[in-house]
Amino acid sequence: MALLSVSGCHRHSFAPAPAPSRAHWSAPVPIRDGDGVFFVGNSFFGWQGRLLPVWVAALGQAVSPPIRIVTGSDIVFGNHPLAEFLDHAATREALASRTYRVFVLQAEEFEAVDHKARFQQSVRDFNRAVVAAGGRTILFMTWDFSWRPFIEKIAASYDEIGRELGIPVIPVGLVYRDCGDRPYTPGMPPHWLLADVQHSLGDLHPNEKGAAVDAYATFEMLTGINPQGRNFIAPGNSNDDDIMKYLSAMSWARVEPRLRTDTPAVRVSAVARPAPSL
Numbered sequence: 023m024a025l026l027s028v029s030g031c032h033r034h035s036f037a038p039a040p041a042p043s044r045a046h047w048s049a050p051v052p053i054r055d056g057d058g059v060f061f062v063g064n065s066f067f068g069w070q071g072r073l074l075p076v077w078v079a080a081l082g083q084a085v086s087p088p089i090r091i092v093t094g095s096d097i098v099f100g101n102h103p104l105a106e107f108l109d110h111a112a113t114r115e116a117l118a119s120r121t122y123r124v125f126v127l128q129a130e131e132f133e134a135v136d137h138k139a140r141f142q143q144s145v146r147d148f149n150r151a152v153v154a155a156g157g158r159t160i161l162f163m164t165w166d167f168s169w170r171p172f173i174e175k176i177a178a179s180y181d182e183i184g185r186e187l188g189i190p191v192i193p194v195g196l197v198y199r200d201c202g203d204r205p206y207t208p209g210m211p212p213h214w215l216l217a218d219v220q221h222s223l224g225d226l227h228p229n230e231k232g233a234a235v236d237a238y239a240t241f242e243m244l245t246g247i248n249p250q251g252r253n254f255i256a257p258g259n260s261n262d263d264d265i266m267k268y269l270s271a272m273s274w275a276r277v278e279p280r281l282r283t284d285t286p287a288v289r290v291s292a293v294a295r296p297a298p299s300l
Contacts, residue, residue, distance in 0.1 A: 052245050059093050059126060061075045062113060062126065063097055064102065064130060066228070069227040070227075074237060076093070076257060077233060077256045078244070079092075081238070082241065083254065084252045084254035085252050117151055117155040123158060124244060125157050131165075134179040160243060160244070161183070163177060166199075168213045193280065194239050197239055198213075200272055215232035216229065230259060235269050235272070235273055249270055251267030
């Protein structure tokens with residue numbers, strides 16, 4: 023996947039805080055320096071060597087003061103349903119070790135909508151095992167695609183099971199949508215965080231800018247810290263400081279309201295979209 027270049031006029035404004043609904047979120051317990059985080063997911067967590075656990079740990083080292091995040095993972099490329107991962111040796115060993123404070127779960131990209139009941143039952147089963155192992159579950163919301171714009175359904179499925187179990191959801195898919203609505207450079211296609219040379223309108227996997235959103239939003243939810251665009255050294259990251267500030271701010275605008283226990287949940291359709299300012 024080729025890197026998406028950015029040039030021309032751009033801006034650094036970001037989406038305002040979403041309007042609330044009546045249901046409340048359970049804010050995550052922030053991880054502490056030296057805590058362990060285990061990642062469960064598919065190629066979205068590691069496309070072309072841009073491993074989300076590595077990027078999140080690198081961001082932790084880059085902030086001041088640094089936060090050491092010990093990471094483990096069960097990342098398997100393909101279209102495996104979330105339930106299968108609970109039986110993987112890597113996941114079973116991670117649970118048995120009781121060394122991971124948080125388990126970040128990402129379902130197959132269509133599962134949360136096309137097989138909603140199965141997905142949500144898998145989250146219940148996973149969460150039961152994680153809690154029994156002394157950990158905390160956090161869900162990683164995926165995104166939609168140029169050929170299938172269904173982010174409202176994805177977000178609703180993730181948020182519904184998140185509310186039921188009182189577990190946080192990292193709203194990555196909504197950040198992608200916000201970046202499409204208010205892009206770094208005017209005129210970029212809505213799915214520019216998934217674009218490459220062969221797929222100018224967006225493909226399936228994130229490019230390095232999308233990978234940065236994944237890392238920022240995940241780090242922000244895990245720690246409760248706004249990294250304020252701090253750049254970091256990690257395999258596959260050649261993003262410049264300017265766009266990283268934009269991506270970090272867009273992520274924080276979506277994550278920060280979910281960190282407050284006194285802040286109601288958000289409706290997908292309630293985001294204000296003012297006219298772009300250059």
